[in-house]
Amino acid sequence: MTAQNTGTEANNGAVAAATDHVRIFDTTLRDGEQSPGASMTFEEKLQVAALLDEMGVDIIEAGFPIASTGDFESVQEIARRSRNSVIAGLSRASFKDIDRCAEAVKPAAQARIHTFISTSPIHMKYKLQMEPEAVLQHVSDSVGRARNWVDDVEWSAEDGTRTEFEFLCRCVEAAIKAGATTINIPDTVGYTTPAEYRELFKRVRETVPNADKAIFSVHCHNDLGLAVANSLAGVEGGARQIECTINGLGERAGNAALEEIVMAIRTRNDVLPYTCSVNPQYMMRASKLVSAVSNFPVQYNKAIVGKNAFAHESGIHQDGMLKNAETYEIMKPEDVGVKATSLVMGKHSGRHAFREKLLELGFELGDNAFADAFRRFKDLADRKKNVYDEDIEALVEDEISTQGEMSKVIALTVIAGTGGPQKAIITMDVDGQHITKEANGDGPVDATFRAIREVQPHEAKLALYQVNAVTEGTDAQAEVSVRLQEDGRIATGKGADTDTLVASARAYVSALNKLALRQKQTMPDALKAG
Incomplete structure (x- = not known):
């Protein structure tokens, strides 16, 4: 095995940790796809990955290569096509997993292996059925194996927020010593609170002697509705990578939502003085695409990308908006890809106007899909007096989901x-x-x-x-x-x-x-x- 030079900032963790730049690690295609019923086809994964790469996501976790032949092939093809993002694959702490993951991400210009093992007492006893010392040895062995393949290795302590502090520190120290360049302490079951999570990162970074050699990462689940708040608190505690998904897609109650993370940093930069590379104008487009391919609808009152996020029905609110939009909006719709102007669509609308409307709504279809969608739009316009944006969105999402x-x-x-x-x-x-x-x-x-x-x-x-x-x-x-x-x-x-x-x-x-x-x-x- 020979090491692959990724050429990423991750190889100089000490320098990166001292900056205020927060890396966005998107795991929609891995953790998001584990939502029951949310699996995506090969082509759908490529489509989502291409958009994530274009919008400035730093790291795309493309899948779990050992899980299936389909997962391996999609990770490998995403790695081959990526232009800007680091492409990561997930693996358990076994050599077979790690080697398979290395093979999948090998074509990427910037490749990462993300390996994990459980560290909490309940996980070690009932899930792994291993003693702590054996787990600690697996940490060193698995990270070392991954580092033989790539220079960019992330190690995760599964169920990190329920792990005994002293043992967590020993595992983190061992992972960094073995070559991990990113350390992830996930809130796997959505158990922690912002104050606890902030303090955990602060204490770990102060306690572990070689902590300055790696970037620390947060990965929060939303079981108590605190995933975004916890993620931002972890950054305040010294983490400089946030793991999240489009629309908060994920197992159980989901993950921290990428769009909420990015816009919180952008909108409240006075109290969250950090930077990230994601272009927010892609938010609505990404949200609609992931919703369509995963068949998971976005709730109307979802922050940033929900149908009602920039809607105002109250007379008092409407009056304020007419006088000054800042009375009730802390963000501009245009900032997240919601157009302020609208084309009126009907049975006399042509192909060009329909294509412009689709682009305005965040959809970019291939020729065959566009032709099918346009045909259905004309049929709908013959049956409906008024064709609203929501009608077109539903029609196109239906078309995408059945391609x-x-x-x-x-x-x-x-x-x-x-x-x-x-x-x-x-x-x-x-x-x-x-x-x-x-x-x-x-x-x-x-x-x-x-x-x-x-x-x-x-x-x-x-x-x-x-x-x-x-x-x-x-x-x-x-x-x-x-x-x-x-x-x-x-x-x-x-x-x-x-x-x-x-x-x-x-x-x-x-x-x-x-x-x-x-x-x-x-x-x-x-x-x-x-």
Whole structure:
């Protein structure tokens, strides 16, 4: 094995730690993708990685190469295509994991191996079933193995905030001595508070003799809703890398949200006197892309990127906004990629205007996807008097989520009413073949889903069925979310249409397609890490 020269600032930890520059480490493609039902396809991962690279993210954690062949291939291709960001892969503290990770990130101009092991008493006893001294030896061995491959090695103490302080310091010292250039002390279960986390980093950096040789990193989960606050507190305690995800995507309650971190530093630079390299004008575009490919909707009142983040309905607020926007807005919409001006879209709008509208909303589609989206837009404009931005967003997100799927809804007829029975007749394109089936059900939705089952037999259980109106009015588009579960695998699909039943069918079929893909790319629970 020969060391790979990454040429990154990480090789001079002492210098970097003395600056006020905070590195943004995005783990949307790794920790974010571990959210149940949020797995992305190969092409979707490449699309997200390209945008992260373009927007200035310092480090992209592209995946967990040992988890599956699909994960390995996506990490390797992201490494090959990266232009600006460091590309990191995650590995457990085993030589097999580390070597596989090294192979995956090798094509990157700047490569990092991120290796971890649990250090808390409860994890060591029940998860690892190892004594502390054995864990300490694994720290040295794993970091040393990784350092043989690359110069940029990150080591993480899983469940670091519940680790005994003295043992944590011994592990950190051993990791740095073995060659780690970044030390991550994660709040894996979202347990800590800002004051505790700030003090933890301060004490560790003061206690560990070689602490000046590495960058310290925060990685916070949001179980108590404190992930962003804890991350910023860790920086105040001396950390200079923040691990986060777009939209706060992640296991359980999610991770610290990248957009909130960046805009907190930018907006409150008077009390958070740090810098970061991420261009905030990409925020909305990144949020929409990740939401579309992961099928995880962004809550309306989500900070920075939510639909209502810059909306004002109160008369008092509107009056203040008309007089001076700063009365109720601490950020400009334009700063995060929300355009202040708007094109009015309707059935007379042409391709150029539609493409400009998509760019304004943060979407950049390939020729085939654009043609499909434009066709659906014209159909929608014929059925709706007013086509709102939200209508177009729902339509395009639906189009993105179904690109490349093996099955699609072609036509649906439903007979419903008080007399019963309810009947659905559906035509689907399955691998290029049109198949028509019908079924009765207990209501129109049940009949529709049963008809789909006739076309594509399966044993999946319906875990979630949710309908939201995209806009106001009786002609509003319905946006439907469907979550299916089978043999421990979970997949979520979304569909949008002015006909709720058509949207339901599209969402159900989208979830089925993702479930079929998940059967080929199942990650064992033992491989998941926080």
